[in-house]
Amino acid sequence: MSSLTTQPEWQHLKTLAESVKDNHMRDWFNTDPQRADKMQAETCGLFLDYSKNRVTDDVMSGLMSLARARNVEKQRDAMFGGQAINQTEGRAVLHTALRNLTDKPVYVDGEDVMPEVKATLDKMRTFTESVHSGEHKGYTGKAVKDIVAIGIGGSFLGPKIMTEALKPYQQKGVKVHFVANVDGCHITDVLASVDPEETLVVMSSKSFSTQETLQNTQTAKNWFLASGAAQEDIAKHFVAVSSNVKAATEFGIAEENIFPMWDWVGGRYSLWSAIGLPICLSLGFDHFHSLLKGAHAMDKHFCEAPLESNMPVIMAMLGVWYRNFFGAQSHVLLPYYHYLRGLPAYVQQLDMESNGKQVTQQGDVVDYETGPVIWGSEGTNGQHSFHQLIHQGTSLIPADFMLPLNVPNQDDTHHAMLASNCFGQTQALMQGKTFDECYADLSDTDMDDATRKAIAQHKTMPGNKPSNTLLFNSLTPEVLGSLVALYEHKVFVQGAIWQVNSFDQWGVELGKVLGNQVLDGINGDASSDNFDASTQQLIAQFQRANAQK
Numbered sequence: 001m002s003s004l005t006t007q008p009e010w011q012h013l014k015t016l017a018e019s020v021k022d023n024h025m026r027d028w029f030n031t032d033p034q035r036a037d038k039m040q041a042e043t044c045g046l047f048l049d050y051s052k053n054r055v056t057d058d059v060m061s062g063l064m065s066l067a068r069a070r071n072v073e074k075q076r077d078a079m080f081g082g083q084a085i086n087q088t089e090g091r092a093v094l095h096t097a098l099r100n101l102t103d104k105p106v107y108v109d110g111e112d113v114m115p116e117v118k119a120t121l122d123k124m125r126t127f128t129e130s131v132h133s134g135e136h137k138g139y140t141g142k143a144v145k146d147i148v149a150i151g152i153g154g155s156f157l158g159p160k161i162m163t164e165a166l167k168p169y170q171q172k173g174v175k176v177h178f179v180a181n182v183d184g185c186h187i188t189d190v191l192a193s194v195d196p197e198e199t200l201v202v203m204s205s206k207s208f209s210t211q212e213t214l215q216n217t218q219t220a221k222n223w224f225l226a227s228g229a230a231q232e233d234i235a236k237h238f239v240a241v242s243s244n245v246k247a248a249t250e251f252g253i254a255e256e257n258i259f260p261m262w263d264w265v266g267g268r269y270s271l272w273s274a275i276g277l278p279i280c281l282s283l284g285f286d287h288f289h290s291l292l293k294g295a296h297a298m299d300k301h302f303c304e305a306p307l308e309s310n311m312p313v314i315m316a317m318l319g320v321w322y323r324n325f326f327g328a329q330s331h332v333l334l335p336y337y338h339y340l341r342g343l344p345a346y347v348q349q350l351d352m353e354s355n356g357k358q359v360t361q362q363g364d365v366v367d368y369e370t371g372p373v374i375w376g377s378e379g380t381n382g383q384h385s386f387h388q389l390i391h392q393g394t395s396l397i398p399a400d401f402m403l404p405l406n407v408p409n410q411d412d413t414h415h416a417m418l419a420s421n422c423f424g425q426t427q428a429l430m431q432g433k434t435f436d437e438c439y440a441d442l443s444d445t446d447m448d449d450a451t452r453k454a455i456a457q458h459k460t461m462p463g464n465k466p467s468n469t470l471l472f473n474s475l476t477p478e479v480l481g482s483l484v485a486l487y488e489h490k491v492f493v494q495g496a497i498w499q500v501n502s503f504d505q506w507g508v509e510l511g512k513v514l515g516n517q518v519l520d521g522i523n524g525d526a527s528s529d530n531f532d533a534s535t536q537q538l539i540a541q542f543q544r545a546n547a548q549k
């Protein structure tokens with residue numbers, strides 16, 4: 001057995017889980033009028049109600065004891081202190097330095113990284129302002145109207161989803177189009193909708209080696225040159241964000257058009273770096289800066305608040321409670337705000353790429369569950385589809401509901417309905433509906449008793465389904481920054497409990513390598529012996545279908 005599962009704090013939680021499994025939250029609310037008051041936390045413009053969870057005071061203190069026993073605070077300080085905690089790649093993990101708005105230095109291998117971080121932010125500001133003012137001109141003297149932002153994974157999700165979430169803050173006169181997939185349909189559609197003379201391509205790839213991004217950029221370059229532009233005009237229309245400056249210049253991007261990033265920034269934690277350039281170009285630099293400010297405020301909270309009132313720690317430990325002691329396999333995110341509809345996909349990468357691991361930092365195979373499946377979509381849409389399974393299915397699916405209390409430019413009638421649905425769902429999940437209530441509801445019908453009982457059984461909802469509710473006044477850039485950092489730190493704490501490396505992604509890397517090998521197979525540059533019989537057959541089908549072209 002691993003050191004985690006033999007830990008006394010873990011064993012204690014196991015006993016507590018057995019003892020609360022037969023309790024219903026409904027009864028806890030009935031007997032403890034203080035429950036909602038006690039089980040809440042507030043910071044950085046975010047209010048968390050976690051009272052609708054299957055926890056007692058004893059459980060919460062047991063979870064915090066486990067966090068202390070696993071040295072969460074020490075591990076957190078090691079991350080913020082620039083230690084090489086991503087030990088499989090020998091790298092520090094310092095996305096927090098990108099939003100360090102203090103004068104405090106941050107050292108990596110004895111060198112303060114803050115001057116470089118600040119210089120890059122200055123470069124981003126200057127460039128953004130020159131595009132927005134029209135000072136930056138295309139090769140025919142026209143200002144930029146469209147930005148085609150090419151990147152995938154962390155070089156795509158953060159910029160795209162933050163830009164979308166902050167739609168009310170978008171600048172007029174410039175439109176950002178995001179392209180990630182190598183599926184040519186997307187880049188073809190986007191390029192068909194923009195004018196090369198007024199288009200700026202921002203290519204984002206930390207490694208500058210990702211197949212999808214390289215190919216999409218090449219296609220954009222061919223399109224640009226085919227429009228009559230000359231090679232030297234590329235400098236006015238193509239910029240890159242990368243830690244691999246050499247590869248970017250070899251690709252043809254002018255050195256002054258390269259925005260740097262560093263190997264101590266993980267892809268899924270990179271929106272705060274120059275990877276956020278499309279956010280600046282869409283919203284203006286000041287709003288990007290506010291995003292950093294909000295994330296920095298959450299960093300401070302994470303570092304300074306006692307574990308008991310520390311929002312990321314509370315959310316992380318509740319997740320551990322369900323994952324490890326209740327067998328919950330997934331966790332659903334339900335933003336009740338259309339503009340925030342992309343957050344589940346963002347957190348999906350953040351959480352699943354970070355904690356989708358099966359060995360500990362020491363390389364031992366774990367004997368407990370690690371990261372859950374993360375999924376979700378905007379409310380109220382899900383209420384008319386997958387919520388059914390959350391209410392009455394056989395899996396326990398903890399949920400995070402989130403809602404802005406105010407929304408811009410909207411009829412209040414809609415917003416009150418949205419809010420009531422959000423709160424109503426949390427209530428329904430918690431309370432459920434008993435057999436007796438359902439049976440009583442059917443008293444006016446003329447069905448026989450056996451039928452009435454059977455129908456009542458179908459309508460019965462067990463309830464006792466856990467949820468968190470996150471409220472914020474409105475989704476400003478600052479609040480969004482805090483919200484994203486909240487999830488980053490939640491993931492960190494869970495990784496610290498499970499003792500996995502939350503900062504590498506070898507499974508994804510293998511996919512990249514195999515994708516390239518199969519491409520060689522398809523192009524006839526690799527022997528079919530390199531592939532299993534199934535893959536050989538698939539390649540052959542593709543080759544036959546394309547032989548005539």
Ligand SMILES: O=P(O)(O)OC[C@H]1O[C@H](O)[C@H](O)[C@@H](O)[C@@H]1O
Pocket residue numbers: 152153154155204205206207208209210213266267268353505508509
């Ligand atoms: O920015 P790039 O080097 O092109 O990488 C893009 C993406 O590639 C991989 O899929 C990684 O797992 C992601 O974390 C990364 O964000």
